[in-house]
Amino acid sequence: MTQVSTKPPIVSIRDLQMVFPVPGGQTVALKDATLSIEQGEFISLIGPSGCGKTTLLRLLADLVQPTGGELLIAGQAPSVARQNRQYGYVFQAPALMEWRNVLQNVMLPLQLMNHPVATRQARAREMLKLVGLEKFERSYPWQLSGGMQQRVSIARALAFDPPLLFMDEPFGALDEITRENLNLELLRLWRETGKTVIFVTHSIPEAVFLSTRVVVMTARPGKIEGIVKVDLPQPRSDETRESVRFFEIATEIRELLKKGHA
Numbered sequence: 001m002t003q004v005s006t007k008p009p010i011v012s013i014r015d016l017q018m019v020f021p022v023p024g025g026q027t028v029a030l031k032d033a034t035l036s037i038e039q040g041e042f043i044s045l046i047g048p049s050g051c052g053k054t055t056l057l058r059l060l061a062d063l064v065q066p067t068g069g070e071l072l073i074a075g076q077a078p079s080v081a082r083q084n085r086q087y088g089y090v091f092q093a094p095a096l097m098e099w100r101n102v103l104q105n106v107m108l109p110l111q112l113m114n115h116p117v118a119t120r121q122a123r124a125r126e127m128l129k130l131v132g133l134e135k136f137e138r139s140y141p142w143q144l145s146g147g148m149q150q151r152v153s154i155a156r157a158l159a160f161d162p163p164l165l166f167m168d169e170p171f172g173a174l175d176e177i178t179r180e181n182l183n184l185e186l187l188r189l190w191r192e193t194g195k196t197v198i199f200v201t202h203s204i205p206e207a208v209f210l211s212t213r214v215v216v217m218t219a220r221p222g223k224i225e226g227i228v229k230v231d232l233p234q235p236r237s238d239e240t241r242e243s244v245r246f247f248e249i250a251t252e253i254r255e256l257l258k259k260g261h262a
C-alpha cells in the first residue's frame with residue numbers, strides 16, 4: 001500500500017511576484033514563481049545576476065512582502081514562520097561582530113531571545129562542534145580565515161535549530177579548494193541534521209554537487225526556467241565531481257541558463 005504524506009511541503013510558493021517601485025517606473029524582480037519543496041531537500045537557486053534569487057530568499061524570510069501570489073513555510077505565513085524561528089539565514093559575507101568571540105557570536109541569537117546563559121552556551125558549543133570549530137570558541141573573527149568565519153555564521157544560523165536554512169552565496173568569496181571543502185562539510189551537516197537547505201549560487205558545479213534539485217532562473221524579470229533533479233548518489237564525494245552523470249546534469253543546467261538568457 002502506498003503511504004500518502006499529510007505533511008505540508010516545507011516551502012510552497014505559487015505565482016509569486018515581486019515588483020519594486022524605482023524612480024520613473026518599476027522593476028519586476030520575480031514573476032510567476034511556483035515551487036514546492038519537501039522537508040529534507042537541498043535546493044539550489046541558480047541564474048544570471050539580478051534575476052531575483054536573493055529576492056526570493058528575502059520573500060521566504062519575510063524580509064520583504066510579495067506584490068502577488070502565495071507563499072507558505074511549513075503551512076504558515078512567512079511572518080508566523082519567522083516568529084516561530086523556522087529558518088536560519090546565512091549571508092554572502094559572514095557578518096560577525098568583531099568585538100565578540102566565536103562562542104559569543106554564535107550565542108547572540110539565543111541571547112537576544114533571553115535564553116538562560118547555560119542553555120545558550122551549551123547550544124552554541126554543540127553547533128560549533130557540528131561545524132568543526134569547537135577549538136576556536138575563544139577566537140575573534142579577525143583571527144579566523146574566510147572559510148572559518150563562514151562556518152561560524154552557519155553555526156549561528158543553526159543556533160535555534162530551525163528546520164530550514166537559507167544560504168545566499170555563502171562561499172562565493174572563497175578560493176576554489178576552500179569552497180569544495182566547505183561544500184563537503186555542508187553536505188555532512190545536511191545529512192546529520194536533516195535540515196532543508198535553500199542555497200543561492202552562481203556556480204553550476206557547486207549547484208550540481210550539493211543539490212537534490214536545482215531551480216534555474218531566467219534573466220530579469222526572474223522566472224523559473226526549469227527545475228533539474230540531481231539523481232547523483234549520496235553521500236557525494238570528490239569522485240562525484242568526476243562522474244559522467246555529473247557532467248550530463250551540469251550540461252542540462254547550462255542549456256536551461258542559456259535559454260533563460262536568450
Ligand SMILES: Nc1ncnc2c1ncn2[C@@H]1O[C@H](COP(=O)(O)OP(=O)(O)OP(=O)(O)O)[C@@H](O)[C@H]1O
Pocket residue numbers: 020021022027028029047048049050051052053054055056220
Ligand atoms: N529593495 C529594492 N528596490 C528596488 N529594486 C530592487 C530591490 N531589491 C532588489 N531589487 C532589484 O530586483 C532585481 C533582483 O535583485 P536580486 O538581488 O534578487 O537578484 P539576484 O539574482 O540575487 O542577483 P545577484 O546574483 O547579482 O546577487 C534587481 O534588478 C535588483 O536591482
